[in-house]
Amino acid sequence: MAPAERRLEGIRSMKHKVATTVNGRRHEHEVEPRLLLVHHLRDNLGLTGTHIGCDTSQCGACTILVDGKAVKSCTMFAVQAEGKSLTTIEGMAKDGELHPIQQAFWDEHGLQCGYCTPGFIMAAAYLLAQNPNPTEDEIRKGLEGNLCRCTGYVNIVKAVQTAAKTMSTAPARKTTVAAGGN
Amino acid sequence: MIPAAFEYARASSVEEASNLLSKFGEDAKVLAGGHSLIPLMRLRLAQPSALVDINGLKDLDHIKEDGRKLRVGALTRHVTIQNSSTVKEKLPLLAEIAGEVGDNQVRNMGTMGGVIAHADAAGDYPTLALMLDADIVTNQRTIPANEFFKDLFTTALAPDEIVTEVVFPVATGAHKYVKFRRRLFDWAIVGVAAQKMNGGWRIGLTNVGPTPVRATAVEEALHKGAQPEEAAQHASDELDPAGDLRASPEYKKHLARVLTKRAINQAEGRQ
Amino acid sequence: MAVSQLVGAKIHRREDPRLITGHGHYIDDFTRQGAAYVAFVRSPHAHARIKSIDITDASKAPGVAGVYTARDFKGQLAGTHPAAPAFVAEKKYIPERFPIAEKEVCYQGEIVAAVLADTKGQAADGANLIQVDYEELPAVMDLEKALKDGGPKVHDGAADNVSWDLTFTGPDVTDAAFKEADVVVKQRILQNRLAPVPMEPRGVLAEYETYDKKLTIWMSSQSPHFIRLFVSGAMGLKESQVRVISPDVGGGFGSKISPYPEDYLVPALSRLAERPVKWIETRTESIQNATHGRGQYYDVEVAAKTDGTLLGLRVTQFLDVGAYCGTFSAFQACACLMAGGAYKWKGISARTIGILTNRVPTDPYRGAGRPEATHLVERMVDLVAGELKMDPVEIRRKNFIQPQDFPFTQNFGLVVDSGDYEKALDVAVKLAGYDDLRKKQADLRKQGKYLGIGLSTWIELCGFGPSAATAPATGGIALVESAQVRVTPTGSVIVYTGTHSHGQGHETTFSQLAADQLGVPYESIELRHGDTSEGTAFGYGTYGSRSLAVGGVAISKAVGKVIDKGKKLAAHMLEAAEEDVVYEHGSFHVKGSPDKAKAFGEVAFASYGMSLPEGMEQGLEAVAYFDPPNLVWPFGTHIAVVEVDAETGSAKLEKYIAVDDCGNIINPMIVDGQIHGGIAQAIGQALYEEVVYDEDTGQLKTGTMIDYMVPSAGEIPPMSLDHTVTPSPTNDLGVKGIGEAGTIAASAAVINAICDALSPLGIKHVDMPATPDRLWHMMKGTSK
Numbered sequence A: 001m002a003p004a005e006r007r008l009e010g011i012r013s014m015k016h017k018v019a020t021t022v023n024g025r026r027h028e029h030e031v032e033p034r035l036l037l038v039h040h041l042r043d044n045l046g047l048t049g050t051h052i053g054c055d056t057s058q059c060g061a062c063t064i065l066v067d068g069k070a071v072k073s074c075t076m077f078a079v080q081a082e083g084k085s086l087t088t089i090e091g092m093a094k095d096g097e098l099h100p101i102q103q104a105f106w107d108e109h110g111l112q113c114g115y116c117t118p119g120f121i122m123a124a125a126y127l128l129a130q131n132p133n134p135t136e137d138e139i140r141k142g143l144e145g146n147l148c149r150c151t152g153y154v155n156i157v158k159a160v161q162t163a164a165k166t167m168s169t170a171p172a173r174k175t176t177v178a179a180g181g182n
Numbered sequence B: 001m002i003p004a005a006f007e008y009a010r011a012s013s014v015e016e017a018s019n020l021l022s023k024f025g026e027d028a029k030v031l032a033g034g035h036s037l038i039p040l041m042r043l044r045l046a047q048p049s050a051l052v053d054i055n056g057l058k059d060l061d062h063i064k065e066d067g068r069k070l071r072v073g074a075l076t077r078h079v080t081i082q083n084s085s086t087v088k089e090k091l092p093l094l095a096e097i098a099g100e101v102g103d104n105q106v107r108n109m110g111t112m113g114g115v116i117a118h119a120d121a122a123g124d125y126p127t128l129a130l131m132l133d134a135d136i137v138t139n140q141r142t143i144p145a146n147e148f149f150k151d152l153f154t155t156a157l158a159p160d161e162i163v164t165e166v167v168f169p170v171a172t173g174a175h176k177y178v179k180f181r182r183r184l185f186d187w188a189i190v191g192v193a194a195q196k197m198n199g200g201w202r203i204g205l206t207n208v209g210p211t212p213v214r215a216t217a218v219e220e221a222l223h224k225g226a227q228p229e230e231a232a233q234h235a236s237d238e239l240d241p242a243g244d245l246r247a248s249p250e251y252k253k254h255l256a257r258v259l260t261k262r263a264i265n266q267a268e269g270r271q
Numbered sequence C: 001m002a003v004s005q006l007v008g009a010k011i012h013r014r015e016d017p018r019l020i021t022g023h024g025h026y027i028d029d030f031t032r033q034g035a036a037y038v039a040f041v042r043s044p045h046a047h048a049r050i051k052s053i054d055i056t057d058a059s060k061a062p063g064v065a066g067v068y069t070a071r072d073f074k075g076q077l078a079g080t081h082p083a084a085p086a087f088v089a090e091k092k093y094i095p096e097r098f099p100i101a102e103k104e105v106c107y108q109g110e111i112v113a114a115v116l117a118d119t120k121g122q123a124a125d126g127a128n129l130i131q132v133d134y135e136e137l138p139a140v141m142d143l144e145k146a147l148k149d150g151g152p153k154v155h156d157g158a159a160d161n162v163s164w165d166l167t168f169t170g171p172d173v174t175d176a177a178f179k180e181a182d183v184v185v186k187q188r189i190l191q192n193r194l195a196p197v198p199m200e201p202r203g204v205l206a207e208y209e210t211y212d213k214k215l216t217i218w219m220s221s222q223s224p225h226f227i228r229l230f231v232s233g234a235m236g237l238k239e240s241q242v243r244v245i246s247p248d249v250g251g252g253f254g255s256k257i258s259p260y261p262e263d264y265l266v267p268a269l270s271r272l273a274e275r276p277v278k279w280i281e282t283r284t285e286s287i288q289n290a291t292h293g294r295g296q297y298y299d300v301e302v303a304a305k306t307d308g309t310l311l312g313l314r315v316t317q318f319l320d321v322g323a324y325c326g327t328f329s330a331f332q333a334c335a336c337l338m339a340g341g342a343y344k345w346k347g348i349s350a351r352t353i354g355i356l357t358n359r360v361p362t363d364p365y366r367g368a369g370r371p372e373a374t375h376l377v378e379r380m381v382d383l384v385a386g387e388l389k390m391d392p393v394e395i396r397r398k399n400f401i402q403p404q405d406f407p408f409t410q411n412f413g414l415v416v417d418s419g420d421y422e423k424a425l426d427v428a429v430k431l432a433g434y435d436d437l438r439k440k441q442a443d444l445r446k447q448g449k450y451l452g453i454g455l456s457t458w459i460e461l462c463g464f465g466p467s468a469a470t471a472p473a474t475g476g477i478a479l480v481e482s483a484q485v486r487v488t489p490t491g492s493v494i495v496y497t498g499t500h501s502h503g504q505g506h507e508t509t510f511s512q513l514a515a516d517q518l519g520v521p522y523e524s525i526e527l528r529h530g531d532t533s534e535g536t537a538f539g540y541g542t543y544g545s546r547s548l549a550v551g552g553v554a555i556s557k558a559v560g561k562v563i564d565k566g567k568k569l570a571a572h573m574l575e576a577a578e579e580d581v582v583y584e585h586g587s588f589h590v591k592g593s594p595d596k597a598k599a600f601g602e603v604a605f606a607s608y609g610m611s612l613p614e615g616m617e618q619g620l621e622a623v624a625y626f627d628p629p630n631l632v633w634p635f636g637t638h639i640a641v642v643e644v645d646a647e648t649g650s651a652k653l654e655k656y657i658a659v660d661d662c663g664n665i666i667n668p669m670i671v672d673g674q675i676h677g678g679i680a681q682a683i684g685q686a687l688y689e690e691v692v693y694d695e696d697t698g699q700l701k702t703g704t705m706i707d708y709m710v711p712s713a714g715e716i717p718p719m720s721l722d723h724t725v726t727p728s729p730t731n732d733l734g735v736k737g738i739g740e741a742g743t744i745a746a747s748a749a750v751i752n753a754i755c756d757a758l759s760p761l762g763i764k765h766v767d768m769p770a771t772p773d774r775l776w777h778m779m780k781g782t783s784k
């Protein structure tokens, strides 16, 4: 590598400050611009519940909420999360109590290997915040950004239906996870 | 995969963004929603030397009615367009198209300006922009859509030029976008948009060539009173699409005809 | 089986709380202090000679700790990639395979160099700086051309491109049947190459402790003990020096059974660099390098009588082996032995040919050989029905092996344990509303719409298995299974099994089994698997729907041994004769006097004390092996209803019905889940998925999830499921297997439905994937 290139390399790996609130806790880190948000969550914050299943933004395994909106955290750089409030799967259960969507995935056998599950739960949280009473078709369309190889989606759809029911009857939880969207 | 290293700067104004682009040089790129750029960078098919993040430019995130025009800021996210009551009222076809781009997560991040500037043959907004004679406004000039899309992933934009707005005409008549794809979240194999406007039809085709196509032959046939079925036969008149994994050239041409018929019929409330 | 509360019940999975809260432990969640990351440089060509590798720039790149090529591994790794006999005991040619290419690359993605660096990003940067000078060689892609003399070869040193050519039964076996026939139907049937695409890609983290000479490998594997066996051998270590831990596995579907080059290279790198080394596969690497499934075509002929009686079947399997023999690639030849399906035949002739090409090797993928068998026989039966204008239901009824025929010795001498095929068919036909569907179909046809109804009356063999059958197939190790049950002094129970789980929920079902049999609370059972240093001496892993029917039975046997010892001890404690002690609901008591009793916990505690009967050793634990007397044979009927768009050729699944029989059911919720997922994978094969290479250059064209089309929730229809229960006589639990059933059954149902839909156009056969483009071309009478 030529010295000029080496110098450029240095500039490009220069770190930027990124301050985020993740699951209610403030974090500050210095990160390389190229660090993907998902790697930041996993490697710097130790939040390994958010998974990586592809290189091309198809699978949704990395889905989290950014200011209440479902986002594929593999398709955002950590530096872009500056000042944002993030919710990951680890922030869904509160005080030892599962979020109704988590409970529904458990009750309806909405997971097998579980690898896609955090992404689905976060996508479902967003979906139900937008549309608390979705039809089966709306659920299937609402989850189009997430792929599961194990369940054939049958029980995932059922889980979201069940969650919609419990969430509409149960009093609203303090942890409104997906308030955002338009 | 991990993208190659790059320099990063947040712009706080369009002017600053443009200056940063000039400073960083030709390999620098604008970062908007990132939903075309970041996947390419992860595959290292794109290795920009620097990214100028325009996500902080809130004044580019807008939807404004301006007489007979609808002005959509470059940073307006698909989800905002999809749900905007202004868009639903003034150009409902745009709201419909926005709701069909990618999936929820993609729509929460991807932007109008990003789709227009990226100029993917399968991008959905370029079709609408072209067929409705929209204007692409940049920090330097206004470019009519029919002069903007030059080739696959190639536009009239200069390296330091930034799309700020896309200006569509208001159109509230019968309309439909028929997007044919294998999976719900896929890009169009072929897409056809139909919009009734000023007493005539505007027909646009997605992914049947390197750039979007306006099906003027269909528009003319309809103007002369041809039935949709008949007029739609002209949808493939001038097409020479490249085949890909999903569709052969002749199948794409066939789809252009079938979907054109469907788009017109469905726009008018027929099946 | 004893009446029980847990077995047969919908018990919530105990693995779920950690998985739904983000606290699972998948391979990428592990790290070691001081670990280096490795990025592999892979061949961009399908076939090329390596002229030189320039590592100068990479070696100097920031953070790079080392660059390694084949030469560096020469003293580190020995031997060649294992290729089990499986169903082809004698292969003509097994290419030598070292985990990293030295002189020649034979498929796109083959590793040529490894870059070790402090961070993932630096490793990737370093890999990008390596310059390899290749001389491209012609790629062998087409199976038919590959078989021709004088053409290009996959491996220079080989005589030709044939890895095996085995005739199980010659044409003579079916001569009589074909002579007798009124009709003969012939068809070539393609099996599209598939990528397994578990949502979690593979990964390996290895730590070699130089001074202790101990190696620990964390990896995402379906069979950690086999990996220990292979890797220790290659590295010159004893099995006992190596520990393989496979934590939560994010799906496998067969692609995480066999060892991979990285499984050897990462540990070897750790030994070379004297630090832990981690590698996590990217999705692109996964689609490119994880073994593919299917990739075959079949030439099939069926002889039948006018009344629909099936007489003879002739099958030749042409199987794309890829560039090297996958460890279990020849397993897929079982498609030949299963080609007869659920029917009686006078004779079946079968031959398998394994052909080398410049593609990534094929290996078992969910169902492995059995989906292919089902697909071909179910297609052929429909073709015969079409020829004879018979209803597909009727021709099946007419030819089924009947309930009274079991145990039934089929044409290849395999003994089908139990079945009632017509019963499952009846239930499915009723559930589908078959007659109404036919009426609806007729009505829609009048409107120019193409509705199709497709059946698949599938059977499979699974539960590998019996030592007599499996020891020769692996080269010596019988795929029996073992279990260890250890009771702690306070009465909690740890069950170790040699199977593993990659989504099947063994922590739940196996605990249900053990808790019921022991009569202790479900919560006091702990299941352990996936770690070669815990429990069983050897584990045979999870694949081939074997875990319950082999591993579960081993657990049951070990529990039985624990109870037996408990009885002896309880008799001593109760001062009764051993024969008089019965064990019920977690308590040992004297026959006829229920208050003279000792609870399980008391006995457990006593077993660690001092007042044991003469000659009894302390402790309460047992090891058991289960060598099943036979394989098990699940079956069922699936019905797919499809509408094909007359204009676009797009096939839409309207309805899907599945009635399956896997013997006794431990947890119906889990069984249904397995079926759902299996069906979805087969729908993927039938309509969406195919690994496509450029036929000239061998370049992979479907290298990302954009182009390799795993279906989403929008493409998979709702499913209606039901079951019949025909217990297996092969094991005491009466269980069969269900992990692969959906995948084995469904592609045939979907394609039969499409062919049925398009039959008014004279279309008889459609290959997979049935894409709109393909169907449209066929509908307008041109082929694509």
Ligand SMILES: Cc1cc2nc3c(=O)[nH]c(=O)nc-3n(C[C@H](O)[C@H](O)[C@H](O)COP(=O)(O)OP(=O)(O)OC[C@H]3O[C@@H](n4cnc5c(N)ncnc54)[C@H](O)[C@@H]3O)c2cc1C
Binding pocket: A056, A057, A058, B029, B030, B031, B032, B033, B034, B035, B036, B037, B038, B039, B074, B075, B100, B101, B102, B103, B106, B109, B110, B111, B112, B113, B114, B115, B117, B118, B120, B122, B123, B124, B125, B157, B161, B162, B163, B164, B185, B186, B187, B188
């Ligand atoms: C799973 C998935 C499915 C998708 N499906 C569809 C689909 O069906 N239809 C569709 O149209 N798109 C689809 N997309 C693409 C998506 O809409 C992208 O968001 C869009 O193409 C790019 O917009 P962006 O804001 O994300 O731009 P970025 O990715 O940030 O940028 C894309 C390119 O445009 C340039 N650019 C961005 N903004 C500007 C600007 N204001 N001025 C100048 N240059 C600019 C960038 O420098 C870059 O070169 C899909 C994406 C994914 C991941």
Ligand code: FES
Binding pocket: A051, A052, A053, A054, A055, A056, A057, A058, A059, A060, A061, A062, A063, A072, A073, A074, A075
């Ligand atoms: S990892 Fe697949 S979409 Fe993010």
Ligand code: FES
Binding pocket: A110, A111, A112, A113, A114, A115, A116, A117, A147, A148, A149, A150, A151, C199, C250, C251, C503
């Ligand atoms: S549960 Fe395994 S991928 Fe969804």
